[in-house]
Each structure stands twice: as structure tokens, then as C-alpha cells.
Amino acid sequence: MTLTRTLLATTALSMTTGFASAQDMANEMTIVSWGGAYSTSQQNAYHTPYSENTGVTIINDESSAEAVAKLRAMNEAGNVTWDVVDVVAADAIRLCDEGLALEIDADTQLAAAPDGTSASEDFGELLVSDCFIPQIVYSTTFGYRTDLVGDNPPTEICAVFDTETYPGKRSLEKRAINNMEWALLCDGVAKEDVYDVLETPEGQEQALAKLGTIKDDVIWWSAGADTPQLLADGEVVMGSTYNGRLFSVIEEQKQPVAMLWDAQIFDLDGWIIPAGLSPERQARALDYIMFATDTQRLADQAKWISYGPARASSAPLVGQHADLGIDMAPHMPTDPENAKNTFLYNYEFWADYRDDIEAKFQAWLAK
Amino acid sequence: MSDTTQSSPVLAADGRPLKHSLNRALRRQKMRALALILPLLAFVLLTFIVPIGQMLFRSVQNDIVQNTLPQTVIAVQSWDANSGEAPDEAAFAALAADFKTAVENKTHTRVGSRLNYETPGISSLFRKAGRKAKRWDLETDGPFKEQFLDIDEDWGDPAIWRTIQKFSPPVTSGYFLNAADMQLGDDGVEFRPENQQIYITLFKRTLFMSMIIMGSCILLGYPVAWLLANLPSAKANVLLILVLLPFWTSLLVRTSAWKVMLQQQGVINDTLVWLGLVGDDARLVMINNQFGTIVAMTHILLPFMILPMYSVMQTIPPTYLRAAKSLGATNWTAFWRVYFPQSVPGIGAGSILVFILAIGYYITPELVGGTKGVFISNRIAFHISSSLNWGLAAALGTILLAAVLILYWAYDKIVGIDNVKLG
Structure with a gap:
């Protein structure tokens, strides 16, 4: 177990803020x-x-x-x-x-x-x-290797399922959430209908069938750091992860990687x-x-x-990056330029159907 | 005289029967011995046996249904499951009352998840109903059959009610059946649908791959152990450090190193392409599959094979081999008929260690196994920390534990546990 404990400075000062003493x-x-x-x-x-x-x-x-x-x-x-x-x-x-x-x-x-x-x-x-007290808006989105896509960089999400134009491995998260939505979007389901379709067993089969077309080309990740590493090594041509991880690959490590913001899925992280x-x-x-x-x-x-x-x-x-000194606004998932086509994660749907769909997805994965 | 000695017992110096005072003296000794091991016994019992027992007990525990839906459980007892129709208003009213309390205590989603393991779809039904039930007045808002059907018509599906009825007892076989890819159907135990079966495959794969890992550890470890035992001690010590150095390195570091070696843009593939042995577009896939898991785990578990072999081989006198050869044996005969049989206890000890460690391995398969190279322990971890189906995780764990014990017993019967030596 990796329980990292960091003790912070304990310069004893008496409490000055807040309502309770x-x-x-x-x-x-x-x-x-x-x-x-x-x-x-x-x-x-x-x-x-x-x-x-x-x-x-x-x-x-x-x-x-x-x-x-x-x-x-x-x-x-x-x-x-x-x-x-x-x-x-x-x-x-x-x-x-x-x-x-x-x-x-x-x-x-x-x-x-x-x-x-x-x-x-x-x-x-x-x-x-x-x-829930929200803290950040992050998005799960794709990054791709600029040197492996030739003169034809991907501009839309369905490039992930297009192994002819973009041969090579892709990395996707080892869970149903997000992948099922993207699969349906690229199988001709309209954005507003995705969750209605995914509610039915046929819709779930449809999504898995679409994912099945690239199953042999996928490396499944479970830690957010996997895709950045796979991209940096050139193991995958594109892969999904959290946008902040891709930022550090692109801007901090200067790898030949670019963002594919299309159909990024917004999610929230915060405190309880x-x-x-x-x-x-x-x-x-x-x-x-x-x-x-x-x-x-x-x-x-x-x-x-x-x-x-x-x-x-x-x-x-929101200002500039503390070390790099670059403007942070254009790198935010919510920036208008990046958020041209976004997909809204449906919390209620996943709260209700997570157990069912996840079980099917995991069994499908093990086959 | 001879009569008296035969009938009366032998007496000790203080006049008591010797047998008694001997027993007393021994009892005191035994108590003292027990008192010495008592701290360890209490420690093991408290920190190991009790928690594991509690965890394993979850594999049959099912009191959540009874505790959360007490009135419903009683109401569905009288319902005929084969009637083909949902129960009448009484059962729905009982369910509404139970829901009202459950929503207040925030337990309805948990029982929903529990029943969802048996019949997919129940979790969402319970969540949806919970949101409505909060605002119900039990006196005036009836009839509740309509209310529930209004929320979702699936409440009229007899399958939902059969599940509630079937899983109302406080003890269940459901988790164990699930762990064997089976379920309690309407006509008794049956296999789950094809697209939900994974556990038997995973158990077989875990056993099979652990065997392969054990086998490759024997093949690779035996010559190294032999060298260690037979080289002059200065050279042997250097070699021993080479064996132990990886052993002292972090597991994660070693696993990640294999990633760097084996991946398609990795060291081995790069070398092969440079040598022209494989084409740049036909790089070998050596990771995120079974091969990756076997290679990485063989490397990680190798010291556990080499060390017991080495300590057994050290005790084999070299004179035996020389004697065999002087009596006319070839090198091979001398090795196979004289040396090898004496080294078998080391192989046995190493094999048991490696096999039992491999069968429960989790981190390495997760990192390099992809989807085809993962073990049953990865599913256990998934159910503990992600899907939160602790009952199923406990059932899988119990089966794994039983499998290890059975294999240990079989080993004892076939090879004999007395033949295992660690040195």
C-alpha cells in the first residue's frame, strides 16, 4: 500500500479565520x-x-x-x-x-x-x-502522436475507430464509462440519443460491437499516467486520458503529441x-x-x-502557469476553442446503470 | 509381596500416585510453553485469522435484504412465484413502507446493488423508486402497485419479485454460484448466459499460467543453483549477489523495466529490427498478453526457486558424484541417477513457494497482462475496490484458498511434504 504521508510545516500560529474558534x-x-x-x-x-x-x-x-x-x-x-x-x-x-x-x-x-x-x-x-463541493472541471479526451499521423491529423473523435486511416494501437480506459458513449457516437447515434440507446440491452450490444471492431488494436489503461507514457514511447498512435495529463506531456515534456478535443467528455472532481x-x-x-x-x-x-x-x-x-509562464486559458477544457463539440456526462444515467453495464463490459473484455 | 505391588499404584516420594504427579509436573511445563507462545497465538488470531474469517464469511452473508426490506420479505413469502404475475397490492404497500425507511437511512441503493448482482436492472429500479418514495405519504398515496408501475413498468415483472423472494434468507449461495459462472434460475442452479461467464476461464488461466511460470522457474533456476553450489565460494558469492539484487529491487521497478524491454517500441523489438530479423511494420507483440505476464513473473519469482534449490544442493556431498563416475557412470548417468534425486527436495520447496505466490499475484499481471494475461486476483481486486461487490470477491477468494489447500494436499500425497527442504 502506498500511503504517502507528508507532514507540513507546523509553524504554530493561532487560528485567525473562520467562524468557530x-x-x-x-x-x-x-x-x-x-x-x-x-x-x-x-x-x-x-x-x-x-x-x-x-x-x-x-x-x-x-x-x-x-x-x-x-x-x-x-x-x-x-x-x-x-x-x-x-x-x-x-x-x-x-x-x-x-x-x-x-x-x-x-x-x-x-x-x-x-x-x-x-x-x-x-x-x-x-x-x-x-x-459534493466541486473543485475542477476536467475532461477525458484524446491525444495523438503528431509524427505518426502523417499530413492528415485527426480532427474528430471517430478517428479512434478508423484503423485504416490511422493504423496503430490506441489506448482506452479499462471501463465502460466514456468508451460506450464514444462507440455509439461513432456508430451513427445522435449525440442527444446516446443515453436513450445505451439504456437498452440492444444499445449496449451495439456499443460493444463497435468497440469490438478495434478490440485487437487497443491497450487498456487503468492509471491516468498510462496513456501519456504510451504516447511518449510511441506505443500508441492515440489514446484517451485526462486533459491535464496530456497538457504536461505536450507543454512540460515537449513530446510530439497534440490534443484531439472533439467530443471530450466533461467530468467534475471535488471534495466530500x-x-x-x-x-x-x-x-x-x-x-x-x-x-x-x-x-x-x-x-x-x-x-x-x-x-x-x-x-x-x-x-x-486564471493566469499563467507558475513555472512555464504560458497562458493557461487556452489549455482549459472549457476554452471556447476547445469546447466546440463536447459531450456531457450523464451522472444520473451512470448512477443507475453503472453496475449492469460495467459487468457486461468486463465480461466482454475478458473474452 | 508380589500381590501388593500389582494391585496398588507406584507412589512418588510424597505418597501420591506417580502417574498423577508426573502429569502435574508436565502440565505445569505445558502451561509454561503455552504461555510463551500465547502472545504469538493471540496476535495471529486477532490480526490474521479473525479478519480473514470475517471476510470469507461475507461470501455467504445476505442479511442486508431482510434488514432493509423486512415487511416486503414477509409479504412475498405467500406469493406464488410461478403465477406469472407480480404480487398484489399488499406486497407493494409493504415495499413502499420499507422504501420509506430505507431512503431515510440511505440503504436502498445498497440493497438495490445487492439484488442487481442476481438480476441486472434492479439497481436502477431501486434508485428511481427511492427518489420518488421520499415524498410518499403511506396513508394517502396508495395504491402503491400503480405508483411503482408508474415509476417503471418493470416493477410488474415477476422476475424482479422472484429475485426478492429467492434472496430474502440471511444466508445465500448466490456469490459462490456467481463465482462459478452459475446462478440460481427458476428451475434450480444453471449456468449464466454466455456473455457473462468469465470466472471459470480465469481460474483455469490462473492455474495454467502459474504452472507454466513454475516450470520456467525450474528450468532457468536449476542450472543457476547448481553453479552457485559448485563454484568456488568467491565466484559463488558474486553470482549470489546477482541473484539477490533483483530480489531487493522494488517489484514495480522490475515490472516497469519489463515494459521498457518488451513493448513494441522497446529495447528487444528495436534490436531485432536493427538486426533485420523482423520488419519495422511487423514488430513482435510481447506485452499486454499472456507472454508478458509469464516473462515478467518468471523473472520476479526466480529467486524464490533458486534459493531453496541452492541450499539443498549445498548439502549434497560432491564425493557422491565422483564415486559414481569412478564406478563407471557417464556424466549424465551420474547426474541423473545420483545428483538429481538428492536435489528433488529443493525443487519441491521452490515449486511450492513459486506456485503459491504466482496463483495470488496481482500487480504484475495488472501492469503487463493486458486483458488476456490477467489472473483471478485481478478480478478480486476489481470487486473489492471498484465494483464494491465484496461478497463475490470473498467467494472468489475462498475458492482460491481452497484450491491452494487442495493442491498442497495433493502434493503431500504424491511427493510427500517430508521431501521438501529449505536447506
């Missing part, structure tokens, strides 16, 4: 996230300033990938050791459904925008669950607070959330990673 809050907290460049961006934008302001020791745990399973186990054991957990929206919905996450009232428990706009309006429809914390720890977690999801903090995070801040009021504040 420092005595009522725990002065140590465990924050769970995904690790890698993403955790670094949170460290720089949230953890370090928060520790400096409050003197709280923050312990980092990189277990977000198994967060639901572990929270369930902790809940059964009656000993929840995490204070704030970074999860994707779908997991937050699941945790909220099962009563494993604390419900948050956006308007009283989150900071308002600087111009006074309430938090619920500022986040808008990104508040997809009562327990586990249910059943002691009052002191819960107060501390809420105080942290209030600080870390305010307008400035969310904009700050974009200095280190190319994910869009979840607040409308943060977007104008």
Missing part, C-alpha cells in the same frame, strides 16, 4: 487525493496557505482511487480516519446515496464570490450532489467530507473547505495544472 477544531487533518501533479497543485494552492494561516498539520493520503471502498470499510469499522476526500462526482453521488458523506449547504457553508454572488449560484449546475466525524474534526474539515473552494483558491490551482476551476467567478482570474 480554534479551540473547537482539530489541529491535524488527513486529506485524501489522487497524488502526482494533481496533488502538487492542491498542495501549492490550498494546503500550504491553509497551514500557514491556521497552523494545522495536513497529512496527505493518496487513496482517492479506492475512496469509496475504503470509506465503506471505515464506516463499517466505525473508525473514519479521513477528514476531507477528493473524489470524482460519480463517486460523490454514490457516497451521498449511501449516507457515507456529509451533506453540505452551499450557501451557508461555502464562501460567496467576491462580488457577493452566492456559492450555489457561483457553482451553478456543477453542484451535482448535496454532498465523510459522515460521522467527531464535531472538532468536522468543524476543521468545514473550515478547510470554506477556505479551499473560494474564488481565489480555485483560480490559483490552475497555475499548476490545466483543469478548469469549478466556480464561474474564478475563470477570469
Whole structure:
């Protein structure tokens, strides 16, 4: 198990912000996230300033990938050791459904925008669950090797299924979500009908059949770092991953890779607070959330990673990359140039059908 | 005189029967011995046996249905599953009442997921109904049969109700059946539809590939162990370090190194193309398949084969070989008839170690196995951390554990566990 614990500076300062007094809050907290460049961006934008302001020791745990399973186990054991957990929206919905996450009232428990706009309006429809505090908008999209596609770079999603024009391996995530949608889109299903078709067993067969046409050409990934590595090695001609990972391959590592933004699928990532914390720890977690999801903090995070801040009021504040000094706005998935054709991930659909479709997909994969 | 000695027992110095006082003295000794191992026993029991037992128990545990839908479970008892129709209003009203409580306690999605393992589609039915049930008034909003059918007409499907009825007891065989690609159909146990069967394939593949890995470890390890045991000690020590060095390197590093070696743009393919042995457009596929898993795991498990072989071979006196040769044996006969039989205990120990380690391997197949080279443990991990079907994971784990124990028993019967030596 890779439980990385980083102890932060513990320069003892008394609590200055927030509503509750420092005595009522725990002065140590465990924050769970995904690790890698993403955790670094949170460290720089949230953890370090928060520790400096409050003197709280923050312990980092990189277990977000198994967060639901572990929270369930902790809940059964009656000993929840995490204070704030970074999860994707779908997991937050699941945790909220099962009563494993604390419900948050956006308007009283989150900071308002600087111009006074309430938090619920500022986040808008990104508040997809009562327990979920959105942090970033990211997209799952494709990157391709510029040197392997000749004079004919791919401009639309169906290039993934076109092995004649673009021979070579592709990398896709080892799960049904996203792949099934792309398969149907490229099998002639209209964008607005995708989830209606996918609801039926015939539609699921159709999607798997379309994926079957490239099954032998696919390397299936399970970690977000796989596709960037495969692209850098030239093992695949194109592959799906999170847009921030591709940004670092293209801009930081200067690999011959370019973005294929067509039909990128937006998703959200954010915080939840586990249910059943002691009052002191819960107060501390809420105080942290209030600080870390305010307008400035969310904009700050974009200095280190190319994910869009979840607040409308943060977007104008997005500046330049902290080390590279390039403008971050054109690299955001939400940039108008990149978001010409996007696909909206349907949370409710996947909450309802995930178990069914995932089981079929995994059996199909093993054949 | 002889009469008295025969009838009365032998007495100790203090006048008690000798047998008793001997027993007492021994009992004290036994207690002391037990007290010495007590900490270890308690430690193993608390941290190993109890948690594993609890985890394995999940493979049959099913009280979630009864606990979450108590009234429904009673109401469907009287329903005739073969009637071809959904039950009457009473059952629906009971379900509505159960839903109301379950939604408040946030347990309805869990029981939905549980029943979904048996009949796909139930999870979404439960979620949809849960959203509506929140606002129901049990007194006035009836009849609930219409309400449920209004939400989704699948509530009228008898198959849904048969599943609730069939899986209402607190103990279930469902997970074990699923782990064997079977299900509890309407006419008893039957195989699952073709497109849902994977576990038997995976079990067979796991056993078969572990055998191959064990075999290649023997083939590669035996000469190395022989060299280690027979070279002068200075050279043998250097060689031993070469064996141990990879052993001390992180598993992930070694696996990733194999990726660099084996991939299509990797070192081996590049060399072969440079030598002109394969065309640039026909590079060999050596990773993300069974071959990749076998190569990487053979390398990783090799020290577990070499070390027991080496320590057994060290104990074989070289004079035996010399004696055999001086009596006229050829090199081969001397090796095969004299040396090899004595080294068999080392092969046995190494094989058991490698095979049992291989059968439960998880990280390496996940990284280099693609879809065809993954093991059953990858599915167990998937069900524990991703699909959250812990019951099925526990059933798969139990079967794997039983398979290892059976193989161990068979080994004991065929080869004899006394013939296994670690040195």
C-alpha cells in the first residue's frame, strides 16, 4: 500500500479565520487525493496557505482511487480516519446515496464570490450532489502522436475507430464509462440519443460491437499516467486520458503529441467530507473547505495544472502557469476553442446503470 | 509381596500416585510453553485469522435484504412465484413502507446493488423508486402497485419479485454460484448466459499460467543453483549477489523495466529490427498478453526457486558424484541417477513457494497482462475496490484458498511434504 504521508510545516500560529474558534477544531487533518501533479497543485494552492494561516498539520493520503471502498470499510469499522476526500462526482453521488458523506449547504457553508454572488449560484449546475463541493472541471479526451499521423491529423473523435486511416494501437480506459458513449457516437447515434440507446440491452450490444471492431488494436489503461507514457514511447498512435495529463506531456515534456478535443467528455472532481466525524474534526474539515473552494483558491490551482476551476467567478482570474509562464486559458477544457463539440456526462444515467453495464463490459473484455 | 505391588499404584516420594504427579509436573511445563507462545497465538488470531474469517464469511452473508426490506420479505413469502404475475397490492404497500425507511437511512441503493448482482436492472429500479418514495405519504398515496408501475413498468415483472423472494434468507449461495459462472434460475442452479461467464476461464488461466511460470522457474533456476553450489565460494558469492539484487529491487521497478524491454517500441523489438530479423511494420507483440505476464513473473519469482534449490544442493556431498563416475557412470548417468534425486527436495520447496505466490499475484499481471494475461486476483481486486461487490470477491477468494489447500494436499500425497527442504 502506498500511503504517502507528508507532514507540513507546523509553524504554530493561532487560528485567525473562520467562524468557530480554534479551540473547537482539530489541529491535524488527513486529506485524501489522487497524488502526482494533481496533488502538487492542491498542495501549492490550498494546503500550504491553509497551514500557514491556521497552523494545522495536513497529512496527505493518496487513496482517492479506492475512496469509496475504503470509506465503506471505515464506516463499517466505525473508525473514519479521513477528514476531507477528493473524489470524482460519480463517486460523490454514490457516497451521498449511501449516507457515507456529509451533506453540505452551499450557501451557508461555502464562501460567496467576491462580488457577493452566492456559492450555489457561483457553482451553478456543477453542484451535482448535496454532498459534493466541486473543485475542477476536467475532461477525458484524446491525444495523438503528431509524427505518426502523417499530413492528415485527426480532427474528430471517430478517428479512434478508423484503423485504416490511422493504423496503430490506441489506448482506452479499462471501463465502460466514456468508451460506450464514444462507440455509439461513432456508430451513427445522435449525440442527444446516446443515453436513450445505451439504456437498452440492444444499445449496449451495439456499443460493444463497435468497440469490438478495434478490440485487437487497443491497450487498456487503468492509471491516468498510462496513456501519456504510451504516447511518449510511441506505443500508441492515440489514446484517451485526462486533459491535464496530456497538457504536461505536450507543454512540460515537449513530446510530439497534440490534443484531439472533439467530443471530450466533461467530468467534475471535488471534495466530500465523510459522515460521522467527531464535531472538532468536522468543524476543521468545514473550515478547510470554506477556505479551499473560494474564488481565489480555485483560480490559483490552475497555475499548476490545466483543469478548469469549478466556480464561474474564478475563470477570469486564471493566469499563467507558475513555472512555464504560458497562458493557461487556452489549455482549459472549457476554452471556447476547445469546447466546440463536447459531450456531457450523464451522472444520473451512470448512477443507475453503472453496475449492469460495467459487468457486461468486463465480461466482454475478458473474452 | 508380589500381590501388593500389582494391585496398588507406584507412589512418588510424597505418597501420591506417580502417574498423577508426573502429569502435574508436565502440565505445569505445558502451561509454561503455552504461555510463551500465547502472545504469538493471540496476535495471529486477532490480526490474521479473525479478519480473514470475517471476510470469507461475507461470501455467504445476505442479511442486508431482510434488514432493509423486512415487511416486503414477509409479504412475498405467500406469493406464488410461478403465477406469472407480480404480487398484489399488499406486497407493494409493504415495499413502499420499507422504501420509506430505507431512503431515510440511505440503504436502498445498497440493497438495490445487492439484488442487481442476481438480476441486472434492479439497481436502477431501486434508485428511481427511492427518489420518488421520499415524498410518499403511506396513508394517502396508495395504491402503491400503480405508483411503482408508474415509476417503471418493470416493477410488474415477476422476475424482479422472484429475485426478492429467492434472496430474502440471511444466508445465500448466490456469490459462490456467481463465482462459478452459475446462478440460481427458476428451475434450480444453471449456468449464466454466455456473455457473462468469465470466472471459470480465469481460474483455469490462473492455474495454467502459474504452472507454466513454475516450470520456467525450474528450468532457468536449476542450472543457476547448481553453479552457485559448485563454484568456488568467491565466484559463488558474486553470482549470489546477482541473484539477490533483483530480489531487493522494488517489484514495480522490475515490472516497469519489463515494459521498457518488451513493448513494441522497446529495447528487444528495436534490436531485432536493427538486426533485420523482423520488419519495422511487423514488430513482435510481447506485452499486454499472456507472454508478458509469464516473462515478467518468471523473472520476479526466480529467486524464490533458486534459493531453496541452492541450499539443498549445498548439502549434497560432491564425493557422491565422483564415486559414481569412478564406478563407471557417464556424466549424465551420474547426474541423473545420483545428483538429481538428492536435489528433488529443493525443487519441491521452490515449486511450492513459486506456485503459491504466482496463483495470488496481482500487480504484475495488472501492469503487463493486458486483458488476456490477467489472473483471478485481478478480478478480486476489481470487486473489492471498484465494483464494491465484496461478497463475490470473498467467494472468489475462498475458492482460491481452497484450491491452494487442495493442491498442497495433493502434493503431500504424491511427493510427500517430508521431501521438501529449505536447506
